[in-house]
Amino acid sequence: MNIYDIAREAGVSISTVSRVLNNKGNVTAATRARVERVLARSNYTPSAIARGMAGKPLRTIAVLTVDIRVPHYARTAYTIEREFSRRGYEVSLCNTGGERAEAIRYLRAVTEKHADGIVLVGSIFNQLGSDPQAAPFLREAPVVLANGRIDLPNSYSVLVDDRHGAALAVEHLMARGCRDLFCVRDVATESAEAKCEGFVRALEHAGISDGQDRILDTGQSIAGGEEAVKALLASGRRVDGIVCGEDITASGVVRALRAAGLRVPQDVAVTGYNDSEYARVCDPALTSVDNKPELVAMLCVQLLESLIEKTGPFSSVTIQPELVVRDSA
Amino acid sequence: MNIYDIAREAGVSISTVSRVLNNKGNVTAATRARVERVLARSNYTPSAIARGMAGKPLRTIAVLTVDIRVPHYARTAYTIEREFSRRGYEVSLCNTGGERAEAIRYLRAVTEKHADGIVLVGSIFNQLGSDPQAAPFLREAPVVLANGRIDLPNSYSVLVDDRHGAALAVEHLMARGCRDLFCVRDVATESAEAKCEGFVRALEHAGISDGQDRILDTGQSIAGGEEAVKALLASGRRVDGIVCGEDITASGVVRALRAAGLRVPQDVAVTGYNDSEYARVCDPALTSVDNKPELVAMLCVQLLESLIEKTGPFSSVTIQPELVVRDSA
DNA sequence: CTGTTAGCGCTTTCAT
DNA sequence: ATGAAAGCGCTAACAG
Numbered sequence: 001m002n003i004y005d006i007a008r009e010a011g012v013s014i015s016t017v018s019r020v021l022n023n024k025g026n027v028t029a030a031t032r033a034r035v036e037r038v039l040a041r042s043n044y045t046p047s048a049i050a051r052g053m054a055g056k057p058l059r060t061i062a063v064l065t066v067d068i069r070v071p072h073y074a075r076t077a078y079t080i081e082r083e084f085s086r087r088g089y090e091v092s093l094c095n096t097g098g099e100r101a102e103a104i105r106y107l108r109a110v111t112e113k114h115a116d117g118i119v120l121v122g123s124i125f126n127q128l129g130s131d132p133q134a135a136p137f138l139r140e141a142p143v144v145l146a147n148g149r150i151d152l153p154n155s156y157s158v159l160v161d162d163r164h165g166a167a168l169a170v171e172h173l174m175a176r177g178c179r180d181l182f183c184v185r186d187v188a189t190e191s192a193e194a195k196c197e198g199f200v201r202a203l204e205h206a207g208i209s210d211g212q213d214r215i216l217d218t219g220q221s222i223a224g225g226e227e228a229v230k231a232l233l234a235s236g237r238r239v240d241g242i243v244c245g246e247d248i249t250a251s252g253v254v255r256a257l258r259a260a261g262l263r264v265p266q267d268v269a270v271t272g273y274n275d276s277e278y279a280r281v282c283d284p285a286l287t288s289v290d291n292k293p294e295l296v297a298m299l300c301v302q303l304l305e306s307l308i309e310k311t312g313p314f315s316s317v318t319i320q321p322e323l324v325v326r327d328s329a
Numbered sequence: 330m331n332i333y334d335i336a337r338e339a340g341v342s343i344s345t346v347s348r349v350l351n352n353k354g355n356v357t358a359a360t361r362a363r364v365e366r367v368l369a370r371s372n373y374t375p376s377a378i379a380r381g382m383a384g385k386p387l388r389t390i391a392v393l394t395v396d397i398r399v400p401h402y403a404r405t406a407y408t409i410e411r412e413f414s415r416r417g418y419e420v421s422l423c424n425t426g427g428e429r430a431e432a433i434r435y436l437r438a439v440t441e442k443h444a445d446g447i448v449l450v451g452s453i454f455n456q457l458g459s460d461p462q463a464a465p466f467l468r469e470a471p472v473v474l475a476n477g478r479i480d481l482p483n484s485y486s487v488l489v490d491d492r493h494g495a496a497l498a499v500e501h502l503m504a505r506g507c508r509d510l511f512c513v514r515d516v517a518t519e520s521a522e523a524k525c526e527g528f529v530r531a532l533e534h535a536g537i538s539d540g541q542d543r544i545l546d547t548g549q550s551i552a553g554g555e556e557a558v559k560a561l562l563a564s565g566r567r568v569d570g571i572v573c574g575e576d577i578t579a580s581g582v583v584r585a586l587r588a589a590g591l592r593v594p595q596d597v598a599v600t601g602y603n604d605s606e607y608a609r610v611c612d613p614a615l616t617s618v619d620n621k622p623e624l625v626a627m628l629c630v631q632l633l634e635s636l637i638e639k640t641g642p643f644s645s646v647t648i649q650p651e652l653v654v655r656d657s658a
Numbered sequence: 659c660t661g662t663t664a665g666c667g668c669t670t671t672c673a674t
Numbered sequence: 675a676t677g678a679a680a681g682c683g684c685t686a687a688c689a690g
Contacts, residue, residue, distance in 0.1 A: 003668065013677045014669095014677090016677075018669060019676090048442040050382060050666070050669090053667070054667080055681090069404055085424075085435070091423075106419070111374050113377040114376070222606075255612065344685085379683030381684090664685105671679090
């Protein structure tokens with residue numbers, strides 16, 4: 001069933017049907033009513049593909065994320081989807097797992113389908129900007145990065161100041177009297193790097209210069225946090241505060257500390273990052289850095305929408321995280 | 330840049346270009362090479378829209394879910410996306426929030442774009458099958474429900490036996506000696522209903538007939554779990570075991586029990602549901618029912634793919650949850 | 659093996 | 675206010 005069928009049944013031309021379908025003017029009330037009656041009883045659905053063929057945008061947004069099973073990405077992707085949906089766009093989603101090849105495959109696919117815009121969620125996508133295989137696809141449609149940045153003509157960023165976020169955690173711990181701090185780095189992204197940098201700088205600011213030696217590397221998981229603590233305690237180094245790069249890792253840190261007979265926060269205070277549900281499930285509830293994924297997502301959507309609709313001016317923005325104090329520090 | 334440009338530059342016809350593009354036979358190695366060279370230096374991207382216009386499938390799958398911020402849905406959606414991606418499909422995602430209107434809007438949109446298949450994740454979508462506004466869109470493409478069922482000619486299900494899941498929890502609690510059990514219902518879906526039914530039946534099986542009076546209603550959240558426990562304790566009823574419909578709610582239950590000075594599991598044992606990361610973050614780690622979202626998703630993908638490619642036979646399937654025993658019960 | 663051509667279903671001028 | 679017709683970029687049937 002297509003527009004010709006409707007036109008025939010209504011005794012008009014396809015132009016007229018098209019006009020009533022798209023609420024264009026120049027149709028008599030009578031004609032419009034006749035067409036609408038036919039429309040109502042037929043179960044005709046216009047073909048968006050044909051509409052796209054005729055040069056109209058398909059109103060779809062491509063979202064690339066590492067893994068929506070990570071709550072932080074889930075919250076970001078959720079907000080992006082909801083906001084674009086509200087604006088009449090559909091979103092297509094890909095979990096690249098950080099795999100360059102997956103990202104490229106997907107970018108090619110969405111370019112072939114003429115996506116109207118692209119959102120890259122996470123600093124891990126920064127590398128695509130200079131990737132000869134990927135970059136061409138990032139020039140066909142406007143691109144916005146959530147907490148990332150690439151240098152391409154039509155790409156913009158909504159950044160989060162993770163250095164500041166980590167510094168907030170350090171300052172809070174020092175204010176409660178902690179002096180022997182450590183930082184848990186649980187992933188190798190620019191964002192994680194920024195957190196470490198914030199940690200080191202904040203220590204320097206407090207006159208402690210060996211921050212670089214106080215960074216613990218581990219995996220992003222409960223087990224990762226546990227292992228980092230076990231290794232630290234085994235080293236015999238003094239510790240009374242731990243800044244973690246993720247709530248989930250922090251929960252492992254807390255668990256291992258308690259298992260070792262240490263009290264949190266009395267003996268060792270712990271901070272998480274992301275202010276996720278994990279922070280509230282954890283016992284004691286985690287003091288955590290809120291890096292505002294919903295706000296970031298919202299700004300990404302607004303930015304991308306104005307890029308697509310060419311209602312300028314546009315500019316990249318940076319938002320500041322905040323510390324949410326609970327029981328672990 | 331389109332297929333005509335390539336054809337002209339290579340000095341061949343568009344058919345030939347189309348043939349090399351799609352690896353069809355009947356092209357001399359020499360001709361193929363010539364076209365491929367032109368292809369390589371041009372940054373031509375074929376238009377999937379035009380291809381769709383010519384009758385080829387666009388290879389997109391629409392996934393409807395309640396809210397991917399809920400880990401169980403995130404895991405399901407993640408697996409669906411990954412598996413379809415591997416098979417050369419793209420997935421478009423909508424978080425309906427359980428809103429009928431959102432589901433309908435989205436179904437209309439994806440029908441206009443000729444989605445090749447639809448996945449409905451969650452029993453909340455069961456009602457769409459008999460919804461006159463929604464059902465027509467569920468007839469245009471094959472539909473698979475994850476843990477749901479609708480009665481439409483081209484719709485199939487991958488079901489989870491949640492009655493059995495809840496019964497497993499009850500049996501485990503009774504085996505540890507619990508006698509005064511309660512069940513926390515934290516949402517109003519058929520799936521939640523099935524869990525309650527499983528709870529009641531398992532009690533009956535053990536000679537306890539007042540199961541229906543042992544169901545506590547609350548919200549699906551930490552606070553929901555806490556409130557349920559507070560109300561229960563205030564009522565003065567004896568309790569030594571609580572079966573929860575969700576890990577997140579169970580974590581609130583545990584927290585409130587401990588706050589009331591009760592030990593988990595010694596005084597009151599608690600079971601969660603979904604075997605999510607929350608179960609592992611919670612202290613004590615939750616004994617939880619694993620309802621296998623990855624397996625469900627995988628089966629949905631296989632089912633839908635065979636429906637799309639018409640490689641039968643198809644049939645709905647039911648999978649059985651398993652209990653994962655940890656420290657809370 | 660290669661080229662010509664007729665659609666696919668819509669939007670949009672341009673006539674009338 | 676309405677209709678005729680061109681064109682969007684591709685696939686595939688058909689002709690050569």
